[in-house]
């Protein structure tokens with residue numbers, strides 16, 4: 001799976017996306033993250049990429065030309081144009097279901113805005129979908145793009161050691177993850193639950209499922225309500 005990221009700060013991606021799971025997935029050729037500097041496409045003599053908003057107001061707006069030219073350049077030899085996602089507070093909020101949907105795409109283009117936003121005509125011209133990572137305003141779309149790349153990439157075949165790695169993680173099965181413990185079995189008098197030391201895998205799985213249900217009910221009643229509706233008979 002390939003991510004082309006249109007950004008003013010490509011170095012951010014070159015540093016963060018070469019670490020850990022995503023870094024290994026890139027080394028293995030499973031994932032490719034290609035950061036493109038929008039500023040390289042500016043035709044302005046000072047390489048400007050923003051301008052004052054028509055109608056007044058504070059802050060600057062990213063101009064059309066550099067972004068559209070960058071998009072046209074990276075897609076010029078593509079017969080099938082990849083989906084373009086604009087990281088925006090106005091988008092549908094990213095969740096595991098959306099991440100799963102996106103993980104089936106071969107190629108995604110992520111557009112990172114900056115300043116007060118981007119000229120609306122960019123959205124009209126090239127954006128297929130806006131995605132938010134939550135209802136708060138950030139400095140730009142770079143961190144949201146990295147969040148999206150991380151959660152989508154983990155769902156791509158071969159990125160994680162085993163499919164079980166994510167199938168038991170929070171949100172994958174509609175529940176929060178059960179509590180995790182590791183050595184020592186007794187830390188400052190706090191003991192690991194006996195069931196986890198029993199070696200009885202069926203009982204351990206039962207305990208973990210019950211823990212997930214209970215903590216989802218307590219911490220995320222909104223999630224629990226959906227889970228309860230879809231699993232009514234088993235509860």
Ligand SMILES: c1cc(-c2cnc[nH]2)ccn1
Nearest residue numbers: 087088132133138140144
């Ligand atoms: C996606 C993008 C943003 C954002 C982009 N620029 C300012 N805020 C916030 C949340 N999710």
